[in-house]
Amino acid sequence: MTGQSTRSVLRPGDLLPVGTLGLRTRRLRAMLSALGIAIGIASVVGVLGITRSSQSQLLAQIDQLGTNLLTVVNGRDLGGQEASLPITAAPMIRRIEGVLHAAPTAQLSTVKVYRNDHVPPGQAGGLTVRACDDSLVAALDGSMTAGRFLNAATTRHPVTVLGAEAARTLGISRPDPGTRVWLGGHWFTVAGVLSPLPLAPEVDRSALVGFPVAERLLGYDGHPSRIYVRAAQDRVTDVANLLHVTADPAYPERVDVGRPSDALTARTAVAESSAALFLMLGGIALLVGGIGIANVMVISVLERRSEIGLRRALGATRTHVAAQFLTESLVLAACGGIAGVLIGSAVTTALSYARDWSVLIPGAAVWSGLGIAIVVGGLAGLYPASRAARLSPTDALRTV
Numbered sequence: 080m081t082g083q084s085t086r087s088v089l090r091p092g093d094l095l096p097v098g099t100l101g102l103r104t105r106r107l108r109a110m111l112s113a114l115g116i117a118i119g120i121a122s123v124v125g126v127l128g129i130t131r132s133s134q135s136q137l138l139a140q141i142d143q144l145g146t147n148l149l150t151v152v153n154g155r156d157l158g159g160q161e162a163s164l165p166i167t168a169a170p171m172i173r174r175i176e177g178v179l180h181a182a183p184t185a186q187l188s189t190v191k192v193y194r195n196d197h198v199p200p201g202q203a204g205g206l207t208v209r210a211c212d213d214s215l216v217a218a219l220d221g222s223m224t225a226g227r228f229l230n231a232a233t234t235r236h237p238v239t240v241l242g243a244e245a246a247r248t249l250g251i252s253r254p255d256p257g258t259r260v261w262l263g264g265h266w267f268t269v270a271g272v273l274s275p276l277p278l279a280p281e282v283d284r285s286a287l288v289g290f291p292v293a294e295r296l297l298g299y300d301g302h303p304s305r306i307y308v309r310a311a312q313d314r315v316t317d318v319a320n321l322l323h324v325t326a327d328p329a330y331p332e333r334v335d336v337g338r339p340s341d342a343l344t345a346r347t348a349v350a351e352s353s354a355a356l357f358l359m360l361g362g363i364a365l366l367v368g369g370i371g372i373a374n375v376m377v378i379s380v381l382e383r384r385s386e387i388g389l390r391r392a393l394g395a396t397r398t399h400v401a402a403q404f405l406t407e408s409l410v411l412a413a414c415g416g417i418a419g420v421l422i423g424s425a426v427t428t429a430l431s432y433a434r435d436w437s438v439l440i441p442g443a444a445v446w447s448g449l450g451i452a453i454v455v456g457g458l459a460g461l462y463p464a465s466r467a468a469r470l471s472p473t474d475a476l477r478t479v
Contacts (some may be wrong), residue, residue: 105379112375113415115368116455120419121426121450122364127429127444132436145316146338148219148278150325151306154335163302164332166324171263172306175321177314182218183303184282185210185290190238190263190297192286196247196260204248208262209285210293218307219279225253226271234289237296239267242283243275262286263297278339279307368415369455376463401468405460412456416449423448 085089087227153164165171169183187210189244191203215221216228228240239262243252254269261267267288276282293299306326310318319338323331424440 087142090271094203094416097379104246108375112372113368113411115364115371116412116415116452117368117418117422118367119362119365120416120452121422123362123420123451124420124423124440124444125426128428128438128440131441132427132431132437133434135369135437135439136204147312148339149308149310149315149319149322150339151308151322152335152337154333159302161332162327164306164334165305165327166301166303169305169306171325172308172322173451175318175325176418177311177318178308179305180214180218180309181213181313182214182307183305184287184291184307185299185302186281187263187293187297187299192245192249192263192267193253193261196261196266205284206245206248207281208297209287209398210290210297211287212290214479215282215287215307216273216333217274217411218309219282220275220309221282222280224272224273228271228273229287229289233270235269235291237262237265237290237292238270240271240273240275240287241269242285242287243282244280246272248284258452260286262288265296280310289362290332296407298355317385365451365455369412369459370385372411373412373459373462376404376460377420377466379407380404380463380467397468399462404464404467405457408460408463409456412459413449415456416452419452420445421450 080154106468108395151164151168153162159450169181172178172181187208190207191200191201212234213228213230224243224246227342229238230385239260241249241260243253246252248258251260251272254272256268258269260269267286273282273287288297290299290301294301308322315338319336322336323334326334375398415420422438424445427440428438
């Protein structure tokens with residue numbers, strides 16, 4: 080009779096049940112081990128999803144508001160004192176080719192607005208008073224929440240239009256013909272309330288009056304302090320380059336030109352910087368999770384020495400034992416990764432709905448999160464798997 084050696088074979092279909100045996104028998108430990116991976120992946124997916132969702136909202140807002148709004152403001156003279164824009168600045172700017180609208184405004188720094196004449200002086204709530212004309216709404220592409228904006232007739236009379244923030248501060252939402260505010264020591268009728276202007280927050284906090292009534296009652300000297308310029312989209316750069324010398328040909332260095340949309344765009348860079356910080360924290364959580372898995376797997380090897388010895392005695396090779404524990408580590412990390420993706424997606428969705436953002440979860444964040452989790456699990460399981468494979472059957476069975 081000829082002896083025939085039997086070679087042990089571990090079929091792929093048997094690998095998953097064998098590899099998850101430890102997880103199924105120690106469920107609480109498995110859940111706690113996967114928690115670190117889940118937190119790390121949730122941080123990665125959540126940060127990337129929230130950042131992308133908020134950026135999409137911001138970019139959509141910028142596209143809606145337009146990047147073709149420029150501002151011309153009075154700068155400083157050589158002595159460091161605030162300079163004044165010439166009275167002719169706005170009419171000259173309107174002559175530049177490519178300028179669609181140019182709306183001059185003047186902040187009346189010594190004039191305050193109050194809800195009534197009983198409010199103590201100085202308690203204006205940070206509100207300002209600005210003189211303007213009827214071109215301001217067109218230049219800012221604004222709209223009215225209630226009432227009407229100033230026109231050629233009302234600019235000559237004590238009539239004001241409130242910015243959105245000013246109206247909230249003064250407790251006025253929908254003015255009626257009898258709604259008045261105490262402005263510069265005079266009663267002004269509130270004609271309307273502007274909708275919020277993200278590109279002109281200073282207007283949101285202002286009470287707007289006409290130039291003629293500002294000269295007659297409020298001491299306005301005729302010099303604008305800020306001019307809003309709406310340029311054709313394809314001529315923005317050309318117009319911006321001409322604004323200094325056009326606004327003040329004698330002293331162009333005293334003129335500051337800005338682009339309000341740049342401030343909104345800068346918020347994207349700030350959000351990306353914050354996202355990088357949170358991604359680093361997510362990476363630390365992944366590292367901690369990987370160490371946790373490695374620690375649990377090492378303990379599992381020590382606890383299951385008898386099982387390892389018995390399997391080796393029955394013909395399992397070192398490769399089979401290593402594959403079993405490596406599979407266990409990979410499954411543990413994959414479960415943590417899936418849970419992390421679900422948690423991160425849920426957080427992104429909830430916050431996006433709360434902020435009225437479009438929900439955008441990058442596919443790269445989902446798949447890379449799962450991939451990173453599996454890689455971390457594989458690295459964390461290499462040492463415990465190799466240690467289990469090196470155990471000899473006789474040494475392992477001594478603990479039985």
